[in-house]
Amino acid sequence: MKPSPTDISDLIETIRTFVDETPDWMESDKYIARLGVAYHILTTISDPDMVTDEEYEFIIAIHNTIKERNAQ
Numbered sequence: 001m002k003p004s005p006t007d008i009s010d011l012i013e014t015i016r017t018f019v020d021e022t023p024d025w026m027e028s029d030k031y032i033a034r035l036g037v038a039y040h041i042l043t044t045i046s047d048p049d050m051v052t053d054e055e056y057e058f059i060i061a062i063h064n065t066i067k068e069r070n071a072q
Helices: 005-021 029-045 053-071
Strands: none
Touching: 005 029, 005 053, 029 053
């Protein structure tokens, strides 16, 4: 059973809070790894149609930042 869109939104809000409170997250291997795990969990338990366009864009931006950072 998949979580509800509300549960998914709560998880995204937790990620957003972390990013807002840790503006240098993209400079830290530990934080990149932590957000990578959060991204993986989120994409495993949900589908894009379970989130708003804004939430989707936010998560994709996190994913792209992680990809760019790991490519360095």
